[in-house]
Amino acid sequence: MTDWEAVIGLEIHVQLATQTKMFCSCSPVFGDDPNTHTCPVCLGLPGALPVANAQAVHLGLMIGLALGCSLASQSVFHRKNYFYADSPKGYQISQFDQPLCGPGNLAGVRIHRVHLEDDAAKLIHASESGRIAGADSSTVDFNRAGTPLAEIVTEPDLHSAAQAREWLALLRTTLRTLGVSDVSMDEGSLRCDANISLRRVGDQTLGTKTELKNMNSFRFVERGIEAEIIRQRELLDSGQTVTQETLHFDPRSGSLTTLRSKEEAHDYRYFPEPDLLPVEVTEAMIASARDALPELPIERAARYVSELQIDDVLAERLAGDAELAEFFDAVVEAADKSIEARVLATWVSDDAAGRAGDDGLLASKLEPAALAELVALVDDGSITTAAGRTVLDQLFEVGGSPAAIVSDQGLGKVDGGDELEAAVDAAIAAEPEAAEKVRAGEQKALGPLVGVVMKHTSGRADGGEVRKLLLERLGS
Amino acid sequence: MIAKMLDRSEVIHIARLARLNLDEGEIERTAIELSGILDHVERISELDLEGVEPTAHAVATRGELRPDIQGASLSRDQALAEAPVTDGVGFIVPSPGA
């Protein structure tokens, strides 16, 4: 059996978060009634002309800078000619041989290019729409036509389905942090195609690649690529060859099907769009894109390690989620400086994020300042860690002040005194066998006794103190 | 430079790319007409164009960009007004797969 290495490159289409479409002033909003956001330009009416959106160019430059790309001084739009019902003009306008951004790199994966183009309309097939328009007809909705897209193309630097998914997640967080796109795979504002080929481990030349189209979730990206790698491996192992083709992954059946080609022989007859002049990228435009860049996930993780002494894994986990990282930064900002950042980080990453689940922290009632206050109460010994978690539950559900919750519900730590002594006595009475074992020097028998004390004090007692007291009473 | 005489299969291929039905007579006629025109226009191959940059636009060279400000869109009725076939919501087309 030969050892095969997968070679994977990604092409990612990102809908840019602009107020208007790429070449006209219609809103690119998603989800409205069909054909309510169109004009002569995006409907391709006779005589209408495109004018490029300055904000789309600005967002494209931000993406280029964030991905470490070289920026073109001039970019040229081309026409990509093809006939299809989703194409109002009979061509797509795309930066073909002079893209806005050239080579770059994100986390070791080389970026080939980033360029701007306009999106196609939405074709609703009769079977999907449920409307009776004749079984062999489709309906076209031009709301999406002309939505600005940035296409990000990587070099074939990925080598497994899992790695592709992980890298795509980093790219998505980076784009979300930039604020250039909603990056929602559900709504199609982030779409991913993959080029996949296999070669013998150690070979330098690339094998025949296939293109896997429009996988619309992270899971499907991983599963689709995995399925294609297996398919190619089986072909090659059995002495067959891979055919260059475009495939569609059906997540329900897990199968790959060949897509019908859009244009016979793919002769797109590219030529410079004569309705547009080249976009000149000025120093001022680059400076303005640079000024608009927030701290990126990779930079943020590095800062957490170097400035906040957080370990690598935790730092990457926090920084890899733009929302979580912003929440964490706010907690650090609000917290007393005497509290170590890595303690805060654990609370944010493990306790808070763990409770948030898929909805995210922002959907909860928890405020960063409240979490900072809560950690301070635990840190100075006012409450136990267990009580702190109880308070956190409350903060999540109803919000409010940790100190108030502690005092309202009597969650303050039981500090020695009568209450604790009474609880210890009660525990010894309740677990005589365990008490006898401890007296006989069997220390691990302390467990059940501590458990009873904790139960009686609702976790407000300090474990160390309870142990100490039990040992004193049991005279060992 | 290149073969000047267009053959039938090339004409059929080009007509297919351009989405134009041509009947047999038109295919023949088009092959002859286009060959004649190409024979003439190929005289530009005599010119030495080494180092000559192409000109896409003669006068202006740099495009103005548009500020990202919403303008009026057409109402759906306006958008659909001239459509040959519509259901009042969208444009109806024959199925691409048919």
Place this chain on the structure above:
Amino acid sequence: MSNDPTALTAASSAALVKSGELDASDLFEAWLGRAELDTFGALSWIAQAGESPEQVDGPLGGVPLAVKDLFCTEGVPSQSGSKILEGYKPPYTASVVEALAKSGAPLLCKTHQDEFAMGSSNENCAFGPVLNPWDKSRVPGGSSGGSAVAVAAGLAPWALGTDTGGSIRQPAALCGIVGLKPTYGSVSRYGMIAFASSLDQAGPLTQDVTDAALLFSQMIARDPRDATSVGHQESIHLPDRRDLTGVRLGVPEELSGDGIEPGVRATFEETLERARELGAEVVPCPLPHAPHALSAYYLIAPAECSSNLARFDGVRYGQRVDPGDGLDAMYSATRAAGFGPEVRRRIMLGTYALSSGYYDAYYGRAQRVRTLIQRDFDEAFANCDAIVTPTSSSVAFPLGSRTADPLSMYLSDFCTVPMSLAGIPAISIPNGMSEGLPTGFQIAGPAFAENSILGIAHALESSIQFDRSGARV
């Protein structure tokens, strides 16, 4: 006659309206009456009586306008001479038509043209040919033939046309009127149904040079809806030049020698002599790459048109033919039935020129030839103020005489195409008669030199005193 405002030039009428001697709505109604006299197939649509504009305080004084079919006019058929757009009423109006209406030139009528502006005889119109008012057995030229005839026959005071390779200048010459192709980018193309985007430019067709200057002065604007529009570097004034002292006119042998009919060459020589008498210096002025201009043009324009016309697919507007065999079959049937033979020919030619493996040899090379032609003009204008040539190699030719041979029709554009490729302004004025038909004299200047060529044209016009009454109905 003195009471007939339609006997006046547009500028004279505008002056009378502004001085209060003429009522704008009377003027509009009078021109409606003239438009009804169309027996040349020139007009595709005429305004209703009583549609005259309320407000006419603009510089164009309410003098109504004939507009070529391919300009989109809201709610008014805009068909670009094509069956595929028969009856099409756009939901918006072209920027330049809107601007002219605002300046006081309301829409009077629309005019027939070669389909999608492809043609030099107006015989490629889906709605029938347009006849030349000097001789109804002859063509009016094209593609703005209907606009030229409307002005020549006195159906409209002035008209809007478009010029891609000569489509304003050549019909102006063949009909004995004035036609100006402006500097590319000075007039917005928004709402002009495109033929070849990098060449198309709107311009005036008028009774005289003053009218051309007046109409053009209100057309120039940088339009935020047209990324290729730049507006103009100077405002356009009404020309008053009567001599040509100190003016150097360059005569390119390539565009004035071989291939020009003797009768046309004779009036050209006469006009050069007249220019010398008016004080001009006439010098030879080579344009060595001009003989290649037609080749470059007949690659660039079809290539752009093959893509521009892809949108006519029977989905959002226009005619549809559906054999019931899926989307592609509908496209191919619709486009084969909707486009005429010349349009189909150019789409085929352009598709071929852009197709895989041929781009560099055809479109790519043509764009480089364009650079050489532009350089020729740059060098020429270092030595002269304007370049002059016959506008058309021949006078109006008989209907049907050139339709069998597309190449010969193409070759007749050789005097006007080089200026289009270079994007520079050029005007045609009537300069005499040959075989009882008018001839045209073309004056081209550097980019944005419209004031200069309008001045030269005015001086020549004042001296020539061309009699255009023979075409008036």
